[in-house]
Each structure stands twice: as C-alpha cells, then as structure tokens.
Amino acid sequence: MAPETAEKKVYDMIILGAGPAGLTAAIYGGRANLDVLVLEHMISGGEIANSERLDNYPGFPEGISGVEFGQLLEKQAARFGAEIIPASIEEADIHGEIKKVTSSMGNFYGRTIIVATGTSPRLLGVPGEDAFRGRGLSFCATCDGPFFRDGRIAVIGGGDSAVKEALYLTRFAEKIFLIHRRDKLRAVPFLQKQILNHPKVEVLWDTVVKSFDGGQQLEEITIENLKDSSTSSLPVDGAFLYVGRVPNTGFLKGVEMDSQGYIITSEEMETSVPGVFAAGDVRRKFLRQVVTAAADGAIAAMMAVRFLE
Numbered sequence: 001m002a003p004e005t006a007e008k009k010v011y012d013m014i015i016l017g018a019g020p021a022g023l024t025a026a027i028y029g030g031r032a033n034l035d036v037l038v039l040e041h042m043i044s045g046g047e048i049a050n051s052e053r054l055d056n057y058p059g060f061p062e063g064i065s066g067v068e069f070g071q072l073l074e075k076q077a078a079r080f081g082a083e084i085i086p087a088s089i090e091e092a093d094i095h096g097e098i099k100k101v102t103s104s105m106g107n108f109y110g111r112t113i114i115v116a117t118g119t120s121p122r123l124l125g126v127p128g129e130d131a132f133r134g135r136g137l138s139f140c141a142t143c144d145g146p147f148f149r150d151g152r153i154a155v156i157g158g159g160d161s162a163v164k165e166a167l168y169l170t171r172f173a174e175k176i177f178l179i180h181r182r183d184k185l186r187a188v189p190f191l192q193k194q195i196l197n198h199p200k201v202e203v204l205w206d207t208v209v210k211s212f213d214g215g216q217q218l219e220e221i222t223i224e225n226l227k228d229s230s231t232s233s234l235p236v237d238g239a240f241l242y243v244g245r246v247p248n249t250g251f252l253k254g255v256e257m258d259s260q261g262y263i264i265t266s267e268e269m270e271t272s273v274p275g276v277f278a279a280g281d282v283r284r285k286f287l288r289q290v291v292t293a294a295a296d297g298a299i300a301a302m303m304a305v306r307f308l309e
C-alpha cells in the first residue's frame with residue numbers, strides 16, 4: 001500500500017484517462033497490489049464510448065456497444081481496487097520522485113504516472129465551427145445522429161471514422177453528403193466499398209468546407225470545389241466533423257513529443273521522464289485501435305511495477 005502522510009496521500013500509480021489504455025493499466029496495476037488512482041473527466045471508455053459499436057475487438061464475435069465496453073472495463077478495474085475519480089487534468093509536475101497532478105478535483109500525488117489521455121477531434125478552423133457546435137454541428141454520430149431523423153446530413157472527412165460514422169448515420173438520414181478534400185478515401189477498403197455503394201450517400205470529392213452558416217441552428221455549409229475553385233451552399237440539417245484527431249498532451253511539459261504533440265515512448269511505454277509512461281492513442285504509434293491501447297496499458301503498468309521495485 002502507498003504511504004499516507006497527514007498532508008497528502010501518495011499513490012503508487014496515477015493513471016490519466018479511463019479509456020481502454022488507462023483502464024487496462026488500472027487492472028494490471030491493481031492486480032499487482034498497487035494503490036491505483038484513475039482520473040477521467042468524461043465517462044469511462046474514452047473515445048470508444050462515442051462509438052455505437054466496437055466490432056474488431058477479439059472475443060466479441062457480434063461486436064459490443066462502445067458505452068457498454070467502457071462500463072465493463074471500469075467495473076473490472078474497480079474489482080482490482082482502482083479508485084476512479086471524475087476530474088479534468090489541468091497540469092502535471094512530473095519531474096520529481098513524487099509527481100503532482102493538478103486537477104479540477106484538487107492535487108493528487110503519485111510515484112508513477114501513466115498518461116493515457118487519448119486524443120480529441122481536430123477542428124477545421126473555419127467560421128461558424130464554434131458557433132454551431134451543439135447547434136447542428138456534432139463530433140459524435142452515436143450521441144446526436146437520432147436528432148437528424150429524415151434529415152440531410154454532411155459528414156466531413158475521408159478516414160475510417162468519417163466513413164464508419166456516415167454509414168451509421170444512414171439509419172436516420174434521408175441523405176448523407178460525405179465531404180472529402182481529395183479524390184480518394186483514406187478509409188480501409190471494407191468501409192469504402194460500403195459507403196461508395198450506399199444509395200443514401202453522395203460523396204463530394206475534392207471539396208472543403210469554407211464556413212458553417214445559419215441562424216440559431218446550422219442551416220447550410222459553404223463548400224469549395226478545389227478542382228475548379230467554385231463555391232456553393234449546401235443546405236443541411238446537421239453536420240458531423242471527422243477530420244482526424246489531436247493528442248491531449250497540452251497539460252504536459254518536459255516530456256519528449258513529436259511535432260504533432262504525440263508522446264514518444266520506448267516499446268516498453270517509457271517516456272523521456274523516469275517513472276512516467278504513456279499508453280494508447282496519446283503516444284506516437286503505428287496503429288491506434290482499442291486492442292493496441294489495451295496492450296499498451298498492460299505494458300505500461302508492468303513497467304511501472306518494475307520501476308517501483
């Protein structure tokens with residue numbers, strides 16, 4: 001058990017983020033008898049909790065809902081003694097032997113830190129993007145798709161997320177416009193085949209969004225065709241933005257990161273700072289999937305155990 005003093009409790013392991021990486025680390029840390037704290041400002045499950053279905057995690061032949069998967073992970077981590085506190089992380093002072101995390105719920109102290117804060121949606125930086133957020137512009141098809149029943153929906157992006165979520169939205173929408181800046185999708189062939197053959201979907205190739213427009217609610221999107229530089233208005237009821245992700249590392253100082261802000265680790269999830277590990281989507285890696293996040297979490301936790309020894 002971690003020592004406690006009159007002033008502060010010092011955890012063996014503080015895990016930042018309760019997605020698949022963070023909660024797997026919590027399961028492994030708990031099973032190793034460590035005193036584990038997990039800080040998370042959203043519901044458990046991380047990004048996958050926004051996904052209607054997790055279809056490619058081994059052991060679930062019929063798939064499983066993202067929310068349910070997150071709840072199961074949380075339950076499993078709690079069974080092994082992890083304490084999970086809802087808190088937003090503001091700052092982390094990670095260079096001493098005892099590391100301090102400043103959060104919306106106060107300060108927490110730990111001997112090791114596992115950063116598993118994942119990523120957030122990338123923004124386009126065009127007019128109307130802030131103003132119509134939650135007023136027709138969404139980042140979560142599972143949460144907001146049903147609001148646009150029988151409507152016209154734009155989905156922006158050409159990767160796996162955009163295509164997968166556009167396919168999900170076909171359940172509700174009368175018409176989907178997939179707006180992609182190139183003439184070829186980035187999504188895997190399996191998804192491409194489905195979207196390109198779907199009767200409700202029209203792909204607007206070589207097209208970018210110039211602005212989101214409307215009154216109280218989003219009403220139309222101004223788009224530009226990059227081939228002929230023509231602009232036009234696309235009337236829509238809703239729009240979903242899936243143009244990639246950015247790492248949640250803004251609170252962290254003095255850890256080696258790449259030019260995009262992803263944390264650079266060894267294969268053992270060690271960062272450039274002793275006692276600080278990173279796991280899941282937040283680190284620079286080849287494949288960002290739930291299964292690789294879980295694997296990262298297990299390795300990070302076992303390395304933290306070794307560090308503490």
Ligand code: NAP
Nearest residue numbers: 124157158159160161162164181182186242243244245288
């Ligand atoms: P992504 O693969 O990075 O794709 C982002 C898409 O947005 C690309 O098509 C990109 O266009 C476009 N884009 C980026 N910046 C843009 C801008 N400023 N303006 C217009 N378009 C822009 O991101 P993602 O789809 O969120 O996927 C992230 C990771 O999660 C990937 O590794 C993906 O495989 C994984 N994922 C997997 C699944 C699954 O079911 N297995 C589901 C979702 C996500 P370009 O193509 O021109 O670069």
